[in-house]
Amino acid sequence: MTTAEIEAGRVEAREPTAAKIVRYLGKTPVYLVLAFLGLLWLVPTIGLFVTSLLDPSVVGRAGWWEILSKPSLATLENYGDIIDNDAITSALVTTLWVSIGSTILPIFLAALAAYAFAWLEFPGRDWLFLIVVALLVVPIQMALIPIFSLYNDLGLFDTIIGLILFHTAFGLPFAIFLLRNFFIGIPRDLLEAARIDGASEIRIFVRLILPLGLPAIASLAIFQFLWVWNDLLVALTFARDTQPITVAIFSQLRQFSANLEIIAPAAFVSLAIPLVVFFAFQRYFVEGLLAGSVK
Amino acid sequence: MSESVSTAEAPVRGLPPGDGEPGIWQRYGVVALFLGPALLLLGVWVVYPTIRTTIRSFFDRSGDEFVGLDNYETLFSDDTLLTAVRNNFLWLLIVPALVTAIGLVFAVLLERVRFATAFKVAVFMPMAISLFAAGVIWRLMYEKDPDQGTVNAAVAVVKDAVSPSGVLSAAQPSTEALQGGPKGGLVLERVLASGDVAQLGLTGIRSSDVPGDAEQAVVPEALAGGITGVVWRDFKPGGGTAGEVEDEELGLPGVTVELRDEGDRSVAQTTTAADGTFAFEDLEAGSYRAAIGPNTFSEPYAGVSWLGASLITPAIMLSYIWVWAGFAMVVIAAGLAAIPRDLLEAARTDGATELQVFRRVTIPLLAPVLTVVFITMLIYVLKVFDIVIAVAPGSVQDDANVIALAMWRTSFGGVNDFGLGAAIAVFLFLLVIPILAVNVRRFRREV
Numbered sequence: 001m002t003t004a005e006i007e008a009g010r011v012e013a014r015e016p017t018a019a020k021i022v023r024y025l026g027k028t029p030v031y032l033v034l035a036f037l038g039l040l041w042l043v044p045t046i047g048l049f050v051t052s053l054l055d056p057s058v059v060g061r062a063g064w065w066e067i068l069s070k071p072s073l074a075t076l077e078n079y080g081d082i083i084d085n086d087a088i089t090s091a092l093v094t095t096l097w098v099s100i101g102s103t104i105l106p107i108f109l110a111a112l113a114a115y116a117f118a119w120l121e122f123p124g125r126d127w128l129f130l131i132v133v134a135l136l137v138v139p140i141q142m143a144l145i146p147i148f149s150l151y152n153d154l155g156l157f158d159t160i161i162g163l164i165l166f167h168t169a170f171g172l173p174f175a176i177f178l179l180r181n182f183f184i185g186i187p188r189d190l191l192e193a194a195r196i197d198g199a200s201e202i203r204i205f206v207r208l209i210l211p212l213g214l215p216a217i218a219s220l221a222i223f224q225f226l227w228v229w230n231d232l233l234v235a236l237t238f239a240r241d242t243q244p245i246t247v248a249i250f251s252q253l254r255q256f257s258a259n260l261e262i263i264a265p266a267a268f269v270s271l272a273i274p275l276v277v278f279f280a281f282q283r284y285f286v287e288g289l290l291a292g293s294v295k
Numbered sequence: 296m297s298e299s300v301s302t303a304e305a306p307v308r309g310l311p312p313g314d315g316e317p318g319i320w321q322r323y324g325v326v327a328l329f330l331g332p333a334l335l336l337l338g339v340w341v342v343y344p345t346i347r348t349t350i351r352s353f354f355d356r357s358g359d360e361f362v363g364l365d366n367y368e369t370l371f372s373d374d375t376l377l378t379a380v381r382n383n384f385l386w387l388l389i390v391p392a393l394v395t396a397i398g399l400v401f402a403v404l405l406e407r408v409r410f411a412t413a414f415k416v417a418v419f420m421p422m423a424i425s426l427f428a429a430g431v432i433w434r435l436m437y438e439k440d441p442d443q444g445t446v447n448a449a450v451a452v453v454k455d456a457v458s459p460s461g462v463l464s465a466a467q468p469s470t471e472a473l474q475g476g477p478k479g480g481l482v483l484e485r486v487l488a489s490g491d492v493a494q495l496g497l498t499g500i501r502s503s504d505v506p507g508d509a510e511q512a513v514v515p516e517a518l519a520g521g522i523t524g525v526v527w528r529d530f531k532p533g534g535g536t537a538g539e540v541e542d543e544e545l546g547l548p549g550v551t552v553e554l555r556d557e558g559d560r561s562v563a564q565t566t567t568a569a570d571g572t573f574a575f576e577d578l579e580a581g582s583y584r585a586a587i588g589p590n591t592f593s594e595p596y597a598g599v600s601w602l603g604a605s606l607i608t609p610a611i612m613l614s615y616i617w618v619w620a621g622f623a624m625v626v627i628a629a630g631l632a633a634i635p636r637d638l639l640e641a642a643r644t645d646g647a648t649e650l651q652v653f654r655r656v657t658i659p660l661l662a663p664v665l666t667v668v669f670i671t672m673l674i675y676v677l678k679v680f681d682i683v684i685a686v687a688p689g690s691v692q693d694d695a696n697v698i699a700l701a702m703w704r705t706s707f708g709g710v711n712d713f714g715l716g717a718a719i720a721v722f723l724f725l726l727v728i729p730i731l732a733v734n735v736r737r738f739r740r741e742v
Contacts, residue, residue: 034404038417063445120325139699141678141703146344172337202328236703250685253431
């Protein structure tokens with residue numbers, strides 16, 4: 001009999017009785033460690049949130065934790081101030097428009113293209129698809145300079161349309177890739193039946209493909225919305241006066257402490273919206289992120 | 296479902312390709328309609344710029360003169376740009392490995408407990424926040440003043456617990472009887488013997504410095520075989536006599552008083568009570584001097600300058616890890632859950648210890664998942680931008696520089712050298728390609 005067998009036997013023998021209590025007690029350190037780490041992870045965000053609630057007279061001078069001993073320091077005044085601040089509110093509206101436009105347009109165009117790649121036959125189809133997928137490699141940085149010049153010539157600089165078109169183009173390769181792979185899984189007989197019934201390709205696309213592709217489209221939409229809402233690089237390059245919220249906050253960073261009463265609430269509002277979207281659709285997001293690393 | 300597909304596919308395959316009679320234009324017209332818009336956008340916004348940027352990188356800043364590889368040479372000789380390249384490689388070396396390791400630890404911890412949803416949510420939440428907003432959050436965390444920056448406030452608490460700082464930051468002797476200053480300690484000129492009462496009066500103390508528990512100063516009784524005394528704030532609004540303990544003058548509690556022998560060695564130490572009094576008992580006969588040690592005085596803690604030039608990159612990396620640990624945790628936890636229980640049980644029955652099971656069974660089975668996380672992180676880290684520009688104040692952006700930030704600053708952040716900016720973009724592109732090639736291959740295998 002090996003020692004291993006003895007040990008295994010021992011473990012089995014003491015299983016039922018007091019062992020359970022011991023096992024749970026044994027887990028207390030793990031729970032403590034998890035509680036500590038969880039708290040550690042929450043503190044920074046809580047810090048920003050509480051700072052945004054601090055009375056304007058102390059924000060930027062007192063630490064947020066002082067609210068614990070002096071709850072009277074809490075006020076919504078800073079939020080009231082940014083609602084009255086035209087630069088911030090119009091930046092939020094700009095962000096909303098850009099995000100919605102940059103979600104709907106690329107997904108619609110990508111669905112069209114993905115359908116062609118999946119179910120229409122034409123010469124060079126697979127090569128073309130491969131090239132489109134290969135465009136995933138191109139970092140946004142490669143496009144900034146030429147598009148900057150182009151936008152200046154076309155009058156698209158500092159416009160919502162300009163931002164939407166840029167985000168759309170860079171969202172397309174991944175969206176086409178994902179949707180094509182989803183569409184190709186749609187049963188062929190459904191399509192052929194529709195074709196034999198004389199339905200046009202457009203009709204098939206609208207009536208059949210789009211509804212069936214809804215799960216993939218939904219997860220893509222969430223991912224793209226968050227991506228665009230959170231973007232700084234593109235906005236910083238192509239927006240000056242028509243600026244999204246990230247740029248509006250960025251321009252306040254130069255004097256961080258002095259502007260904290262604007263920065264804190266504005267940053268919190270800007271992150272609260274993706275936070276809600278995110279927790280509502282968490283599962284899709286992780287899948288998207290994994291795939292999005294190709295982006 | 297799959298059955299219906301396979302049965303239905305047979306007759307369809309029998310159809311001639313192109314399924315009917317419509318003319319070639321009609322057929323390709325449909326294709327063009329579906330593909331056209333996407334291809335147009337990709338052509339104008341992705342393909343054309345990629346070519347244009349590559350060409351542009353061989354021209355000077357005005358774009359008129361061909362300069363060959365000059366811009367690339369600058370990229371590897373200019374100090375700021377070189378820092379960016381070096382920093383970015385540090386990022387690649389450190390961050391993906393740390394994120395993966397932390398994600399693994401979290402995932403394993405999670406496996407061992409039930410009801411861990413709250414923890415999962417807490418750690419995963421930063422993922423929903425933009426990297427830019429995360430940068431703003433950490434900029435606030437890293438503020439230097441311990442009254443504002445959370446990190447330094449925490450450091451100050453720990454520091455105070457380990458080595459308590461002095462009660463006073465500054466003070467002056469109130470009379471000539473006391474010599475010295477806060478740096479080396481204040482010494483009472485008068486030589487003391489047992490039975491004496493020492494009076495150490497201080498002024499020049501900020502009111503905010505006086506400890507909250509201070510009480511009216513009292514001159515203690517003399518003690519046979521010992522030395523007693525008082526340390527007090529020898530200051531009374533509206534005047535008073537220097538060197539005398541008077542009404543309304545407060546004792547200074549918590550002050551460290553030293554007793555030194557003739558050779559100036561410290562033989563005893565004590566701290567003062569709320570009324571400022573202190574006592575040394577059971578002294579050998581001899582002459583002594585009383586002194587207030589330098590450890591009574593210390594500057595208030597100034598804080599670590601996380602946002603200074605030397606710590607800025609590690610500080611930003613830390614905040615980046617804070618963002619991504621949740622992602623790694625969730626993906627790795629999913630991988631852990633997919634490992635067949637019976638494999639682990641088999642190893643345990645064979646007598647493997649938990650550590651052996653983890654190293655020899657869990658880790659190898661988890662390797663593909665760990666690779667996915669690692670490579671994903673490599674790509675994101677290579678292009679890191681938002682969080683750096685948000686956390687690093689303008690004055691240290693040269694020190695915190697990374698490739699993507701250098702590209703943006705060179706092209707749009709004041710320098711406005713499109714030739715050099717294009718070269719940096721191409722360099723970034725060349726770095727991304729090999730990693731992505733691996734990733735795409737993995738992706739295609741999965742699909």
